[in-house]
Amino acid sequence: MRRFKYILLLLFFVVALNSLARAEAVDHSRLFLFTDRDYCISGDTVWFKVEIRNGWSQNSNVVHVQLHSHNSNLIAGVKKKSTGNWAEGFIHVPDSLSTGVYFLSAFLNSQRASSVWETVNKTLFVYNRFDEEITQLQVPVADNKIEEKGIEGLISVAGGKEIFAPREKVNVDFALDKIDTSSIKNVVVRATHLDELSAQAGGRFISKSKSSKPSIPVIDEKDGFLLSGKVTDADTGEPAEKVVVLLSLYSEMPYLDYFLTDRNGDFHFFLKNAFGVANVVLQAVAEDDREFNLQVGKNYMVSEKINFQSKILTPDQSDFIANAINGVFFKKLFEESYIVEDETFYMPARFEYPFYGRPYNRVFTADFFDLPDFQEISRELLHGMQYRVRNDEVTLRLLNEPENIYFKSDPLRLINGIPVFKNRLFANFDSNDIEYIDLVLKERLYGDLNFKGVLSVSLKDKSNAWLTQQPNFFRISVPCLQPDKRPAYAGAGIEKENLPDIRQVNFWHLTETGQKQQVEFRLSDLKGKVEISVEGVTEDDILFKTSKIIEVK
Amino acid sequence: MKRAAIKILLAIAGSFFIVLTTFAQKSEFHWEQLNENSNRLKGKLSGTVFVLSSKSNSNYFLQNDWADGSITLEDDDVYDSLKVRYNAFEDKLVVYNDNLRNLFAVDKEKVKSFIVKNPAGNQKFVKYYYDGFPKGDRYFEVLYSGGRDFLVFREIVEEKTRPFVDKFGIMKDTRFKGKNTYFMYSPEAGFQKIRLRRSSVLNVFPENKREIRRLLRRNKVNIFDEKGMSRAFKLLDENGYFQ
Secondary structure (H helix, E strand, O other): OHHHHHHHHHHHHHHHHHHHHHHOOOEOOOOEEEEOOOEEEOOOEEEEEEEOOOOHHHOOOEEEEEEEOOOOOEEEEEEEEOEOOEEEEEEEOOOOOOOEEEEEEEEEHHHHHOOOEEEEEEEEEEEOOOOOOOOEEEEEOHHHEOOOEOOOOOEEEHHHOOEEOOOOEEEEEEOHHHOOOOOOOEEEEEEEEOOHHHHHHOOEEEEEEEEOOOOOOOOOOOOEEEEEEEEEEOOOOOEOOOOEEEEEEEOOOEEEEEEEOOOOOEEEEEEEOOEOEEEEEEEEEOOOOOOEEEEEEOOOEEEOOOOEEEEEOOHHHHHHHHHHHHHHHHHHHHOOOOOOOOOEOEOOOOOOOOOOOOOOEEEEHHHOOOOOOHHHHHHHHOOOEEEEEEOOEEEEEEEEOOOOEEOOOOOEEEEOOEEEOOHHHHOOOOOOOEEEEEEEEEEEEEOOEEEEEEEEEEEOOOOOHHHOOOOOEEEEEEEOEOOOOOOHHHOOOOOOOOOOOOOOEEEEEEEEOOOOEEEEEEOOOOOEEEEEEEEEEOOOOOEEEEEEEEEEO | OHHHHHHHHHHHHHHHHHHHHHHHOOOOOOOOOOOHHHOOOOOOOEEEEOOOOHHHHHHOEOOOOOEEEEEEEOOOOEEEEEEEEEEOOOOEEEEEEOOOOEEEEEOHHHEEEEEEEEOOEEEEEEEEEEOOOOOEEEEEEEEEOOOOEEEEEEEEEEEEEEEEEOOOOOEEEEEEEEEEEEEEEEOOOEEEEEOOOHHHHHHHOHHHHHHHHHHHHHOOOOOOOHHHHHHHHHHHHHOOOOO
């Protein structure tokens, strides 16, 4: 009996240990992020490059990059589609962000398959441009800092020169042939103004991360991203189940998608190849006439807190920060491309025809004489459509062309690609308001939605002002995939002799290993130290960085 | 009394009509049939509702019954686990929507290719723009894919016959019949009509007739049917004639 008890006890411990081990199971696959600078002034734009490795890029090519504080408060986030295995983009550091050390990190939506995964957080020292004197700063303790390995003799400056004058040209040889190409295919080379504080106290820190919203589906984001949100009942505030959320947006042609909310009121959409900032119209439709509230959520990761300690700055460090802040005013004054503007929304059409199919008839109202209202337009121009007003109620019926009889219920009605359910909305449109009208005189299926024909009115005015005051319509500005941009210092037009050159980054690019590289760059007017570096990650996730310091006097 | 009854009936009918028009406003949603399977994130399949008559059911389709299949759209979105049938009379791909219990012809302009899974093997159909007569997008079955494709356009045509009485006792003067047209295809060369004969292949390569004849003979490839022609295509491809 006693032996039996011991066996039971042992079994219990084994099961307990096993479940503990499972709870702590962490995905150790990491994404490494490289930035063009280690410090910035609030309001700056920081550029990043992220390599998607571990075979992920086959299925997932959209990287989420976020800027967060040490206690994981999200400050900014972007989504960038990779080209090859690298995603290159930028992140705006808010103007109002207070001085401190923040972190940039990256993740793929598919990584969320593990409840916890390891994240590499790269420090970004941010100095608020309105701070007058910074003498003390909270910096991360070195507990989880990743050690960087060095490779000797990678960088040599022509002539062995170490001191340069402002705007002088520098020639650098990178002996990238010394790097084993089977282990490291690409490296990031850069020359940037050195902040000794961020060089000493900054770096890359490992932390365990979790999803901000576990209900977001764990799917591979290939060429697109997930837009998620929640619908709640406007009266009770309870999550609204079985509500159809319709998403409409307009680029080259109308786009529609729908999602039936789950018991938590959650909805999700996958927007493929949508770039820039989209004006999305979301609509909550239920079987009854309830009113709803709708909110779009953010997909980001919550990292465990990174411990900080207080550091008193040396007078040199304080002076450096003060000079950097002063430089921003000149930057804003003289650099036209200081702020990178988001491009307008574009989403290439996936197919030749809109989601509602090939129109039976497209009527351009401008081709005909002016008609005062939609009833007249339908009567004169829209063959196969009945517009009837009875007891102040408007009914619309389309002809089912293959059967040659009229449908007994309303068609799918669209205004600028947005589904509407009130026929009266059409009543006041005259010929001058309308660009064209599409009619589809067939019974259509779109997923699991069934339409008794389609009436699509495309207005000249795409601002959708008619939506105001309509219940259950929500107009939301959604940042989609970040369009491809290049930093101003990477292009031409920086060598304006009569203007101050306050570039913090002299050059920064991705290059292949295996052969020697020679780079010539021109220094800016900023005095101080410039760090020329080569950074990369081996196949075994070992980070290496080799740098050489030159001085500008 | 009668008048009062008529009034009540009219009132009921009137209110019924008002209720109907109110509910009809969201009639495109079959609420009872929408479920989590309706939420396909990567896209939705669209098409026109297909009405299956007994005539079309027994005559129009290449497959006698609904088969498992998959569809790849022009944007490379793949739809699996569908019940499909190829309507060779109208050159339409008809799919069964399980949730709505409805048949629909998938929008042809969105389809890139589709596969019909049969017990004997899979049939792969690809949509190409045919610039012959009549012009337009057509579904071709791919019998061999390589440097050049061996394609067949499988049609069901209705042709005039002598009057006859069918199995239901109805007199008819037309009959549905399968018709296959074979093509050699490459994006560069376009469509070349071929027949299931050796001479048809040799005519495509007038300068290499003798070599090809010898090659086919040595490899014991006889072209009498689709299998034989597929083998001939493979052999020619392997020997560099399609480069």
